Amino acid sequence: MxxxxxxxxxxxxxxxxxxxxxxxxxxxxxxxxxxxxxxxxxxxxxxxxxxxxxxxxxxxxxxxxxxxxxxxxxxxxxxxxxxxxxxxxxxxxxxxxxxxxxxxxxxxxxxxxxxxxxxxxxxFLGGGHQTARALIDKGVIGQPVGGTATFMCPGHERWHPNPAFYYEVGGGPMLDMGPYYITDLLNLFGPVAQVAGFAIAPRKERIITSEPHSGEHIPVHVPTHVVGIMAFANGAVVQIGMSFDVAGHKHVPLELYGTEGTLIVPDPNHFGGEVQLLKKGGSFEPQELTAPYADGNxxxxxxxxxxxxxxxxxxxxxxGSLALHVLEVMEAFHAASETGRTVTIATETERPAPLSDSLINGRLGK
Known part of the structure; x- marks a missing residue:
């Protein structure tokens, strides 16, 4: 080719x-x-x-x-x-x-x-997430009911060499990390229909602790703690939390619930990771990864x-359709917070086709 x-x-x-x-x-x-x-x-x-x-x-x-x-x-x-x-x-x-x-x-x-x-x-094309999708598509968790999506940290000024843009318009935890979580959820559950949420900025400035700008102050122009609910077109309702203001937590990045089981999905900022499945009445068990691209970045x-x-x-x-839908969903959390109303998502998109084959060896996914 x-x-x-x-x-x-x-x-x-x-x-x-x-x-x-x-x-x-x-x-x-x-x-x-x-x-x-x-x-x-x-x-x-x-x-x-x-x-x-x-x-x-x-x-x-x-x-x-x-x-x-x-x-x-x-x-x-x-x-x-x-x-x-x-x-x-x-x-x-x-x-x-x-x-x-x-x-x-x-x-x-x-x-x-x-x-x-x-x-x-x-x-979301990585082996961990494609394996999770295949399990959902096989019906192992039954009818999708809901889930949680969680990214919480103290802020990127701890490690990034030039972190100021994370706190300017276009930054913040939702636009920075939300794309990973919401895109993967679209891969797993399909498009979002409605959004509700709250967005706050507890601090008006941040202090850089990374080099070469350690000690400098950054003004905060965007919400840095965003929580909300996404109602998906398939009927599932997922809670989401994105924050640059949390010292630590014990939530897994993605946990999905169905009438017959619960699925723990790997960190959507990575391609691989462990997929765990709990079937109703049982306990969590690791699942064999059945798709490529799970062993690296x-x-x-x-x-x-x-x-x-x-x-x-x-x-x-x-x-572009997928990315625009994600962008509308992310912006909707801020709009919902400002208006106190649920926001209906206008854009339409389809779940991307699953990627079961390698793009390296020529066995192309359709």
């Missing part, structure tokens, strides 16, 4: 994981990496033996078909629109945009130009699936 030319814009903290994982997918041909900070692009290019270019060069290269957008969230839509205007498919880090209006603008531009858009996370699996989809003329899984 002919390789797909890839251009990467953005050389921040996540770019190394993408570049490392991309090397494992033969269909991806990395033709250049760029950043507004040229020295940063050159350093990353030297580390991974790929060409350093400027953004205009990437967009003008006729052999580049997909731009992978790894810029900060508030630049995702602007860079995506630039790529679409240059005739490139685009795949961005999460979230699709920092607002639903922005994300919809990108989706409409892609449709007008007959180009594809996609967005992280792609961890395959961050770019969604890009590889997009590339195969382009060549095979089929839908890609980490697609």
């Amino acid at each position: 002919e390789r797909v030319g890839i251009g990467i814009i953005g050389c921040g903290n996540i770019s190394g994981a993408y570049l490392k994982a991309m090397a494992s997918f033969p269909i991806l041909d990395i033709r250049g990496i760029a950043d507004l900070n040229r020295s940063l692009a050159e350093a990353k290019a030297a580390e991974f033996n790929v060409p350093a270019k400027n953004i205009d060069e990437l967009l003008a290269d006729p052999k580049i078909e997909v731009i992978v957008n790894l810029t900060i969230p508030k630049a995702h839509v602007a860079v995506g629109l630039q790529a679409l205007e240059a005739g490139k498919h685009t795949y961005s880090e999460k979230p699709l945009g920092i607002s639903f209006v922005e994300g919809k603008k990108l989706a409409e531009a892609a449709k007008a130009k007959n180009l594809r858009i996609g967005a992280a996370p792609d961890t 395959y961050r770019s699996l969604g890009v590889a699936d997009l590339a195969h989809a382009i060549r095979s003329n089929r839908p890609h899984r980490a697609n």
Whole structure:
């Protein structure tokens, strides 16, 4: 199969994981990496033996078909629109945009130009999450009833070298970590119909404890503790909590309930992890992982699936419809908190097709 030319814009903290994982997918041909900070692009290019270019060069290269957008969230839509205007498919880090209006603008531009858009996370394609999906689809937990989704930590200023953007508009725990959890829940349960919730910001500023900005103060412009309920179209009701204000907790990341059993799903920020099933009247038992991509960090699996989809003329899984639905759901928690009302989700999306086969050995999932 002919390789797909890839251009990467953005050389921040996540770019190394993408570049490392991309090397494992033969269909991806990395033709250049760029950043507004040229020295940063050159350093990353030297580390991974790929060409350093400027953004205009990437967009003008006729052999580049997909731009992978790894810029900060508030630049995702602007860079995506630039790529679409240059005739490139685009795949961005999460979230699709920092607002639903922005994300919809990108989706409409892609449709007008007959180009594809996609967005992280792609961890739902990992073996742990695909195994959990297969169990649900087989009916082992019976009729889906509900679940819990939990990410809680003291805040990213503990470890990130430049954490300020996590507390600007477009940041916060819901837009930062919510995409992993909500996208995986869409993979497992399907689309969301309604949202209720509360969002608060207990502190007006944060103090960085990581280097090189240790001791600096960060103003907080977004809610940092968000809790809510998602009512899914399949009838299940899931509680969610996303926080940068919790010292510690004992909740598992994802726990799903059905009339016949309970399923513990691995951390959706990772591709693998243990799946546990409790059947009614029994106890939790580990399940054999039945899908690939559970043994490492395959961050770019969604890009590889997009590339195969382009060549095979089929839908890609980490697609724009899915990402826009997730963005609307995340924004709805804040709207519900501000209005005191339940928010009905307007966008429609389908559960992505399961990924049971490898994108490396050529046995492509349909």
